[in-house]
Amino acid sequence: MMRMLKAVRNGPPTRAVVTDKREAILRAATKVFASKGYFNSKVADIAAEAGIADGTVYLYFKSKDEILHSIFDQAMAEFISEGKKELALINDPKAKLTKIAELHLEKLGADRDLAIVCQVELRGSTKFMQDFSEAGFAEYLDIIRQTITDGQKAGIFRDDIKPVVAAKILYGALDEMVTNWVLSKKSYPLPPMACEVLKLFFGGVLVK
Amino acid sequence: MMRMLKAVRNGPPTRAVVTDKREAILRAATKVFASKGYFNSKVADIAAEAGIADGTVYLYFKSKDEILHSIFDQAMAEFISEGKKELALINDPKAKLTKIAELHLEKLGADRDLAIVCQVELRGSTKFMQDFSEAGFAEYLDIIRQTITDGQKAGIFRDDIKPVVAAKILYGALDEMVTNWVLSKKSYPLPPMACEVLKLFFGGVLVK
Amino acid sequence: MMRMLKAVRNGPPTRAVVTDKREAILRAATKVFASKGYFNSKVADIAAEAGIADGTVYLYFKSKDEILHSIFDQAMAEFISEGKKELALINDPKAKLTKIAELHLEKLGADRDLAIVCQVELRGSTKFMQDFSEAGFAEYLDIIRQTITDGQKAGIFRDDIKPVVAAKILYGALDEMVTNWVLSKKSYPLPPMACEVLKLFFGGVLVK
Amino acid sequence: MMRMLKAVRNGPPTRAVVTDKREAILRAATKVFASKGYFNSKVADIAAEAGIADGTVYLYFKSKDEILHSIFDQAMAEFISEGKKELALINDPKAKLTKIAELHLEKLGADRDLAIVCQVELRGSTKFMQDFSEAGFAEYLDIIRQTITDGQKAGIFRDDIKPVVAAKILYGALDEMVTNWVLSKKSYPLPPMACEVLKLFFGGVLVK
DNA sequence: AATGAATGAGCATTCATTCAT
DNA sequence: TATGAATGAATGCTCATTCAT
Numbered sequence A, B, C, D: 001m002m003r004m005l006k007a008v009r010n011g012p013p014t015r016a017v018v019t020d021k022r023e024a025i026l027r028a029a030t031k032v033f034a035s036k037g038y039f040n041s042k043v044a045d046i047a048a049e050a051g052i053a054d055g056t057v058y059l060y061f062k063s064k065d066e067i068l069h070s071i072f073d074q075a076m077a078e079f080i081s082e083g084k085k086e087l088a089l090i091n092d093p094k095a096k097l098t099k100i101a102e103l104h105l106e107k108l109g110a111d112r113d114l115a116i117v118c119q120v121e122l123r124g125s126t127k128f129m130q131d132f133s134e135a136g137f138a139e140y141l142d143i144i145r146q147t148i149t150d151g152q153k154a155g156i157f158r159d160d161i162k163p164v165v166a167a168k169i170l171y172g173a174l175d176e177m178v179t180n181w182v183l184s185k186k187s188y189p190l191p192p193m194a195c196e197v198l199k200l201f202f203g204g205v206l207v208k
Numbered sequence E: 001a002a003t004g005a006a007t008g009a010g011c012a013t014t015c016a017t018t019c020a021t
Numbered sequence F: 001t002a003t004g005a006a007t008g009a010a011t012g013c014t015c016a017t018t019c020a021t
Helices: A013-035 A043-050 A054-060 A063-087 A091-107 A110-126 A128-135 A135-152 A163-183 A193-203 B014-035 B043-051 B054-060 B064-088 B093-109 B112-124 B126-134 B136-153 B163-183 B193-203 C011-035 C045-050 C052-062 C065-087 C093-109 C112-124 C124-133 C136-153 C164-184 C193-203 D011-037 D043-050 D055-061 D065-086 D091-107 D113-122 D126-134 D136-153 D162-185 D193-205
Strands: none
Touching: A013 A043, A013 A054, A013 A063, A043 D055, A054 C011, A054 C052, A063 A110, A063 A135, A091 A135, A091 A163, A091 A193, A091 D065, A110 A163, A110 B112, A110 D043, A135 A163, A163 B163, A163 B193, A193 B163, A193 C112, B014 B043, B014 B054, B014 B064, B014 C052, B043 B054, B064 B093, B064 B112, B064 B136, B093 B112, B093 B136, B093 B163, B093 B193, B112 B163, B136 B163, B163 B193, C011 C045, C011 C112, C045 C052, C045 D126, C065 C093, C065 C112, C065 C136, C093 C136, C093 C164, C112 C164, C112 D113, C112 D193, C136 C164, C164 C193, C164 D043, C164 D162, C164 D193, C193 D011, D011 D043, D011 D055, D011 D065, D011 D113, D043 D055, D065 D091, D065 D113, D065 D136, D091 D113, D091 D136, D091 D162, D091 D193, D113 D136, D113 D162, D162 D193
16 A cells, blocks of 8 residues: 555656656556456557557556556555545544545545446456555555554444454445445445445444 | 346256256356456366366357356355245344345355355456346345344334445445455455454444 | 477378378468568468468467477478488498488478578577577488598598588588579579589599 | 678768767677577667667668668678788689688688678578679679689699589588587687688598 | 367557657 | 657467357
8 A cells, every 4th residue: 555656746847748648548548447347458449548559558568467557556555645644633543434434435436437447447356456465455454453453442442343354344345335336327426425334333233 | 136047957857967067167167267367267278177178168158258147147046045045034133134144154155266256256347247236236235225124113223324325334344354255365264254244233343 | 300200190080180281381381481581471371371260370389480490390300211211221421421412402402492491591590590500400410420430431531531520511512502592593403413512522623 | 792881981070970870880780680680689779789779770771671781781891802802912723712711711700790690690581692692692602613713724623513513512611610600509710610621622522 | 969170350569660859 | 960759560379259070
């Protein structure tokens, strides 16, 4: 979750162009992958969508596969960098989990194509999922887990719940909201779902 | 969740052979897809694994794609048919949800290859996911939702929670348990996770 | 020079067909390579020339490169097997060298396309030449060298000449005859050149 | 052997620079072609080796192909111009052939990369070989042939040998020495082989 | 039903060449 | 002159599917 963004934002003009074209390809690929699926998308489709020649793609990416990974890496890097900043300002574990859930759904809810790629296309690769599982994802889950542990120490959260499991459950619930939203034919705002998820996550379904 | 199994189970002897070979292909495909991924698996790999000639596959399935779908359809059909039987014996909404969670994790925990295909490979197809979303999945979610509604009517579950959302959350949490189990390098039994998920689902994380 | 021919000649019908198609591809490739050069020949050209589909080529050969090597291997194997048989009947070193020269020019003179591929196309690959240099070619040269050594022991050939060098010179002279014949626009029979080469090789140019 | 060098040698200073860069490219290309082969060498490799930009290559050569030809043309021109000078001082046909053989092996023995390109890479192109066969090569062979004819008239060389054939044989023998040297893993001086070749060429292998 | 040889459409990638700067 | 980013034509190889046996 911590890999840094490769693109330089305040570099010299030359760099800016490079970055621009790279990002254009990434944006085009996200759109194309989202609409046809990774394996059904041709590199030529991406190039056409980006308004460049086929070969130009390979000046910025080593392979079609690298494009897919870069889409995720870049999104993750942005998400993490923003997220860390926002979370640093919060101490209360409950408020922290709330912010995490909100950021999660806001980020993906703001870019449906990106959400599709992340929810649907990336899953098609066991290998990628396993790598991801080790690297970025583990880190994300760990942030949630740590927050839960903190909450338990503070006496806010129940002690008889395993933080790792609770973290997975929260993540799974959020992930499901995104997947549902992505696959749904109806168009509705995703972020408000955070509130629903948290209500249940915090209080459970049973009447007290 | 309700699509009927295409294979005939009590047909004449001739049909039985057909079913056997069909199932052999399905089993082989599940294994192959699980280990290499759908797009990286060749029909020839499946045929080899099933111990038949390449062309024979097409006597039982119209296309490679149909095999993938059939794997899911068959698993789903079995799951549903078993599930319905078991759930019919239970009245208490809480016990019913418990049984659903247990069945979900038992079914997938009993066949890792099947779990991989369902959790990882099927996701690679937006189109399939959307179809699934309309058909089987909607039905599965609906059973959960109905049970929650029943629980609310019975005064067991909180009224301020939307049943549809709660159903998704429970499904998402279970789904995440499976995905984690599938991708994990460590080997551990999946079914016990049902208890953990339900504890949190029912009671929430907050100290009362 | 001793690699055995892979094709089975008296095998079962099935085998015969396989061999036939394999040989058809080899023949087609020889023709195509000879007329356009290896790197300018498309696999599709070979397939078209052989009257088969592009993909069929890959049922018999792993790659375009393997086709080139197989052309040479097969020709070499045939040449050696025939050659050994004929040479076994001869004892006189002078007669033996004569037979070698004749076989060399007869073999290549009988198939211009094959000669072009062997003389021109195979040379384009330093790597292949080096492998060849180690394997087949070394064996061929060695047969010549041994014959010269035998002639020296028999007092027929001069003692002050290094057999290895003489062998290379004879080979080089024959090779040049073939290359010239291949590149020449005029059409003339190649085998008679053996006599000319040997006359000079045996007696030198100086007046005695 | 007589094609004139395209580069201008005594032009104005500006031209000198042009020539320098042109030669740098030629030298770089010789090295690159020798180590990877013509078809496996990229124009970008040559530019990198020469320390210039890719596009700059095209300010001095129309195409990659022209570079290969120019390497040969330039080497040939130098060889011929030097050779003619040296041969003009000699009258004796035997001494003349000796000088030719020495020059041939000295020239190529002095620049292994150049030798590789001339012996291995140039052969990969039937078309080039044919052009060469008509132009430069024919001239080279003709010098040898003429010298042999002179020797016959002078009563030094046997009359029953065809000068054209003898010329080819001598060339072929020398060529083989070079090819062997180029492909050999052992490092040894090439020029001394001239003596061996000539000994046999002049005297033959038979005991008189 | 079963086979497996044959098919041929499809596609990622390379690289010689161009051209705006 | 020099650059090097951009181009886009070109092609070896794969593999789902067919069909004669």
